[in-house]
Amino acid sequence: MTCSAWLDQMLIDNVDFTQLELPSQMTYDEDPDEIVYFEEFDPCGILCDKNHPFSTVERYGHWYYCRGQDKKAGIHSSLMQWRLFTKDRQLAVRTAKEHIE
Numbered sequence: 001m002t003c004s005a006w007l008d009q010m011l012i013d014n015v016d017f018t019q020l021e022l023p024s025q026m027t028y029d030e031d032p033d034e035i036v037y038f039e040e041f042d043p044c045g046i047l048c049d050k051n052h053p054f055s056t057v058e059r060y061g062h063w064y065y066c067r068g069q070d071k072k073a074g075i076h077s078s079l080m081q082w083r084l085f086t087k088d089r090q091l092a093v094r095t096a097k098e099h100i101e
Contacts, residue, residue: 003060004063041053041075051069051077055096063086064086066095069081
């Protein structure tokens with residue numbers, strides 16, 4: 001089952017999308033059709049391997065999977081992670097940009 005088909009089934013089953021996560025096996029097996037947006041706030045440079053705030057929007061079929069770590073959490077923090085599933089591309093990109101600004 002593809003990520004898009006799985007999300008369609010969750011919508012039919014009236015699952016709460018605010019707490020929904022894609023199964024890790026599903027994201028491991030299927031690459032997104034398109035990475036629409038990605039930005040990372042990394043003032044440390046490329047040699048730092050710790051957590052940095054980021055926002056990304058990935059398209060799976062007709063669904064957009066937005067996720068990231070809010071910039072307000074600070075550098076090297078694992079707090080304030082967020083995610084959103086939507087079929088609206090503009091909403092997905094706008095939300096991702098708001099979390100990284």
